[in-house]
Amino acid sequence: MTTAPSVPVTATHAPPAPKRGIRLTPAALIWPAMLYLILTTQVPFFMTVYYSFFRYNLVDPSSRPFIGLANYQNLLTDPQNLRILLNTVVLAGGTLILTLVIGGALALLLNREFLGRALLRTLLISSFLVMPIVTAVIWKNMLLSPTSGFFAWVSQSLGLTPIDWLGQAPMLSVIMMITWEWTPFAALILLTGLQSLPDDQIEAARLDGASPWQEFQHIVLPHWMQAIQVVVLMETIALLQVYGEIYGSTSGGPGIATTNLPYFIYQKAFAEYNIGLASAAGVLTVIFTNILAVYLLKLISRRASSQGG
């Protein structure tokens, strides 16, 4: 669960470790932080793994029989749970693609000299800074509401029937909401990536008569790959854990249409007190998150190297 994909490496100088007698050793400086993280992440995770092998419900805490893999079997065979897994992937994947496309376009647009550019760049980060529950509250009530929402008024003004967004297209609505939150993140990271592209490379390509598309494909895109990797990795981790937005807007519904893994585990643990099942789902989520993060990174770096050559 803690296999780290090849994270971007910052260059370190390699001075010889001092051999002189010092009271404060470097290892002593590192251990407190390591110990803290082990105690608050690794230990609870192994306890989660442990609980996942028991039938354990807080309503009846006296009996806690060992049931082996039954919780996992239960999770993986119930077709409803496959829907929840699918929801998790659709939500994270859909949002990731949209934020990359819109954020990439915005980054290209912002990577030009024009009046007010610094101000726009600064203001753009706003929606990323908004607390997830507040995002959910604004979107649910003031934008998506079929009676008094802003979108309903826009569709009425255009002579269309207002859509009950959260009722008829719940997943799309949630994806729109979270895309709004995360596009600025993608745009600003991608913009930083673009700005580190040396001007002379572009000028050389232009002198060679490259078309804008060729210029984008052969110079901008390969250079952009590192920034894209960062966006994909950070967003994948964050988007698989989306919780506040769903809690605040749809509560996982209608039915289980917008229930993702974190919301499902919250329901199992804190509404049904089914600790065993929630733990098993937690373990699966951790494994799933790590596999996906590693796989995505590999996929991207392969494409980057094949294009960069």
Add this chain to the structure above:
Amino acid sequence: MTTAPAPSNRTSADRHRVRNLLLTAVTYLITLAFLFPLAWMILAAFKTEAQAFATPPVFFFTPIWDNFQRALPSYLPALSNSLIAAIGSTVIAFVLGLPAAFALAVYPTRRAQGVLSWMLSTKFMPAVGVIVPLFLLFRNLQLLDTLPGLILMYTTMNLPLVVWMMHSYMTEIPYAIYEAAKVDGASVSQEFFGIALPLSMPGISATALLCLIFAWNEVFFALNLTSADAAPLSVYIGEFKTSQGLFWAQLSAAATLVVLPVLIFGWIAQRQLVRGLSFGAVK
């Protein structure tokens, strides 16, 4: 990217200028569209309930302060909890993380990169993977609904960030400075307090800001580990949503109070934020 070298041809220069103006207009439009939901919320905070609900929407109105006054009594305790949790966890994360970042940057062993990667990988751990035992542990240790409990978890969240970002800043300090200090017989702690800390102050402030923002906006641990006494702003707004869900103006005022401090901080530190958000990987 700078604009292409000045074309000699007059019409092509004109075409270029028109295209640039159009692209600028599109950029403004998209950015404004992204700002609209927030602006709409802040506007609604100054409306009467009837105006906030009205269709067609009311764009021009006399602003009122009543909504803020009504939201304030329940806002203040949550604000104090949020501030204590955010500042407390940031301070502890720095106390633990700064020495580690310093050691990893200035005394890199063969395992340093592994330690760094491992620390970052704790961020791969979804909160739902640890919440069940943490909830049970907190219940047994009487930490549920307490600020120390919340600070404990927010520190976990911010610690890898502090180590990574501060490592990235501290590796940029020229190594010759440390060597000079060593020649003068400086100890590890003198190097840390005398060189590394003062020289990485800009990094410290950027990282601290990021930690404060993340702790301020955190929802999952807050909702599941606190209820009343230690409830931070995320719980406050969550409850506001249920009890006052039909009062948009009041809800907007409460949400504005919750969001505004972070927005202002974020605007001021936008550049450092981007560096922090990518763990310094994209500069």
